[in-house]
Amino acid sequence: MGPTRAQFIQYAPAALAVAAAAAGPWSALAAGAAGAGAWAIHASAPVLRSLIACGITATGCGIAAHQVLASGMNPLFALGLAVPAGAAALAHHRNTAEQFPALPATTATAGSGLSSQAQLIMAWWTEFICGPTKTEGRKLIQPGAELAQLAFDIGDDHMSFTGIITLPQGQQVRVKAADIAAVYGIPVSQVEMGDPKHFAPNALPVLVHLKKAAAAPQIAVGAPTTPEELWAAHVAIPEGAMPGTTLALTRYNGPLDWEGVATRDRRAIGTVNIQDLAGNLDLSTIQIALAPTDKPSQMGVRVMKEHALMHGTMLSSVADELAMDARGYVRLGTYIDANAALVPLAQPGSGARHLYLVGGSRSGKSGVLEQVLLSAHKSRIAVILASPQAGTIAGAGLAAYCGDGLDEAMGALRLAYALMLDREARYRSPSFPFTDPLIAFVIDEAHMLLVVSSPYHAEAKAIVEQLTRRSLKRGIGVVLATQTPLAEDLGNSSVIRSQLLIGGGAVFLRCAKGQGSLVGANAVQGAEGIDLSMIPDSWPGQAQKVAVRDMTGLDTTAAAKPEDGTFGLGYLLTPGSQAVQFRSLHLDVPPASLAGDPTPVAVEDCEAWRHRDAIAQTPVVDKRGKNMIGSLADLLAAAQQGPPATEQQRAATSPPGPAGPAAPTDGQELIKPRILELLREQSIPMTAETIARKLGTSAKNIKPRLTELKKRDEITNENGLWKAA
Template structure:
């Protein structure tokens, strides 16, 4: 191989300095040839000028040396003429130093402490030469201005690590002077980005001595994620999810099945610490997926969480109800099958808690989300489990299985009547079961409220009464064997009458099912946050599966079908999240009803409610408002309720007309008892039963004065009776607060 362009420009003057000593006058031709070659290789103007000047000098010296030798003069004179020729060659070499490409600074074979070789002696000498030439001096090329004369680079050190090359040093000046060299100046000299130059902060160093670090060559950043590799999920997890700002910080992923970047399963593990609740929306953002493509499955250990990423959803084809009909009956733990989890396991829903009462259920779902189908399935499960049902359906004619209910309030007014009946039944059982002993001889009761927002929202004419009744039911009905299933269209607080009590009691007392909601109304964050379902946005559940629009357009529409059964995969009906107490919301899909629930019930009459005062007077109770005109003072006992239903003045009404505005509590559960109890309020024998009834009914500790005010008598009549009850261990006293034992 011939010499490179740089080698030719650099070493041509040396040849011109030697040729005149041999070729004599013919060296002029050699100089001309060198200039022509420099022009041919496209040399820059400064290089060409330097080469011409060097060529003229060396050629003149060569001609003079040739003449001296030809005339027979002393050869030492001819040898002396080589000195100016060498000086010209050295000047040309120095002119070339400021124009060496940046690649020359970082040769791949250079190492710190390399010995002197051909051309440049070492990498450190090149760096120092550039510094002296452009920044500090003392030499200065004509037409070039030094950045700061005297700002020398001391303690130069070179660092080479693979593709990374950097040098460090200290910029020093005599005492009393200040370093004025800036990062941009150094970057311009060494032809690197300003971001690769770092100067010491003058606040922390002497003004005449600042450390400097220059990254001459930065190693190329290696990609952290390799597309298409089997370990892509682990790498994605480590980079975006397991980091401190990720959805599951401190976790690592173990992939158990991998069929592509959008179809894999794995287990997230956190070292000896619980993972806790996971924000599904944040996790989907970390993995650059839609929330519907990710399913979480809590593991047996709190430090583990199952993860599933799906290209085609595992629940697209659904599960027919008729194929799992035998699983709809309640098991020994009080659970029924509500659907199928995304991992193909049965999704179980609690309807009762054997040994302690019933369970609540909070159901959210917008139009065409599958909410009514799930309610029909719950009615069928209750029927097969011998659970009586009271149904309140403000929107008439929406529940196909309404005939399975023992009492159905169809329509707004009738639904409010069903709500009153459920409350009366709870009061009746409270009067009959002072100390509940399970199992009940009476059947469990499930009170189902569909479209509850029509009763509870502020725009409802029954807003105040319905809110007061539902709050009391969700608080007190479970231990009396009455569970509440409340269904609304959105998780917004407005749908529950802006009552935090109702939703908290529903979630504590049972489970929750979240189906698709209208856009902008399905977020479970902020004021609508639900523990265990953080980050879920129900409006992100699609109404149809991806590609469904194309599937519909490709169907054969040439004929008209009179009877067509909708396939489960035609929509996302019943797709949502199931939340049970103490767990994470898990993606599931309710069962698909291919036939009406009444047909699946197999005939038979609905499960009847026990024969009691509330049930016998159900029609009258359904028409009796339970609050006053201001929507306050909810009737608190069955005796008052039956008295109000019969139109007789109850103890509550008497309290409104009492001069002191005191509330008199009835002493018996029979309708005739209130008057007798009120008339004998001063009788000593009737005070103790009334005290016990008050303390058991209120379930809160009270002072003797408070008990006296509620019973409409004086404290001096109450205190001796409390002492007697305490001796019989029927009441307790803690710091002056009395409660039933």
């Protein structure tokens, strides 16, 4: 077996020195041959410099010795010249003792024994880490920490080895990643050590990347790229809109017209800021549509050069399609994928459905309500309309009862409540289909009645809460429209919105900036992370067209086109699904002209309907807004007495004289509806004392009224336990 590369580099100068003393000038040729050999085996620069210096010294000594012998001088002088040559060889040996040859790039050889890589790696490991070292005075990192089970992974652009640092039983591995990196001359980041908590203290696995594959080059800014590359470079990075995701295209028609699915490995994507995503992709927000999937780790993405709903869908050509189908759904618009957007107005066999509508000024909210009125008319559903802001609904003529204005709208709320009480009295155990028509109770600008500053706040809140809770199975659905999704617009009532969303669908249109967020306290299940203020009021480029438009010769009689604005563009949420971007149908003519027969669908002939005018003027709660009239009989009695007089009116009309018996308080007058409501809501019978405790009064006040309600057959008593009939 011949000498190794390290041995050749170390001992070639010694042979060179001997040759210099014997061969004289021929030693120059030997020095050149040794240098060429060292270069051929890829010796390091310090080794080459040391070898060249040693060769020059040895050559000079050889020439001088040759001249001494040729001149006939004493041979001892020539022998003395060998001392500098030997000193040069010893200095070279010491220099190379501190240098280590580079790892060869050849692959590991098969068969028994260690390959050249394994020999060199083990030599370094022994020399610096575990010992025994051949260098006198060297301090080892941890004596005895041997490297076992050595394995390689070698490719054209990478090279690594793995092993297990082992120690005798009872000892603990103290070798650190920084120690290994220093030994092999690599960055600490290329050394991966196992977690000591998961392995034995005396056996710790290690992975060392001697040569790591170069990282993928960054995409040049401004260079043409595929959507996947653009996504990886700007969206999936830690500071991007959807960090850690990958994009898989499902359709590609160009860099500005594609669809795909973003996926994050085993983690939920969560809320996506669409403005950040538009900035990452260098697009406007209107060009991007997100579609959540059933998997929280995936999100559908669509990029549009021109928005798919920009030109809208005209209503006049599909008026006959607006009638309710057999499942109770009506068409409200068109989804982003061109499919019909349907919402339920009824549930055959179970009653009606609610609809929650949110949209600011010029968002298309009134247009959606007009479509609802037209669909209800086509479906033979009676409509009661409450419009606090007078004259805003073009299809008001299709309603059987219209409360136009703040006071009249409050009257419509009272009438809807009375109709519910009437049907509850007539349909104790309702069996569908109803012989009476379904009723859609539409409340436009509901915040004008429900906000705390409204004069009808307490009464309107109490009525709407009861309607959303109890009216569906009596065939009365609530269509409630507000300008924002904020809780303040619903009178700070969590009951109203939760019941609306549980009992039907929701339509979300553009809102004012800062008022359209559906997160936090305004979060809606299925519409997480949506901010309605991000829906722009115009399509891309429309503002610039207006800015540079030449007004001369402009046709001022031309009708507005759907692409002139984004009204009707928003999100539709149906029960059990995710909110999907859609656009409502475009009205080019008033809905009354599309109705065919404009005669409103009539409400059934019943006590509440016959006394509708008196009921509309009768408050159904007391001054505190806590006690509601709970039966139709009590409501009709209160309506016959007329609206309550004010304090000034009572003072002006009451004759002077001794005071008569004190009139009962509001709490005593309206305690029977509270008893009836409590027994209807509770499914278990209760004693009079339990009822009194729940209502915050004494049993002495409760028992006489329980007797009165029993005479009306509204409640029953079995062994002292009271329950609703």
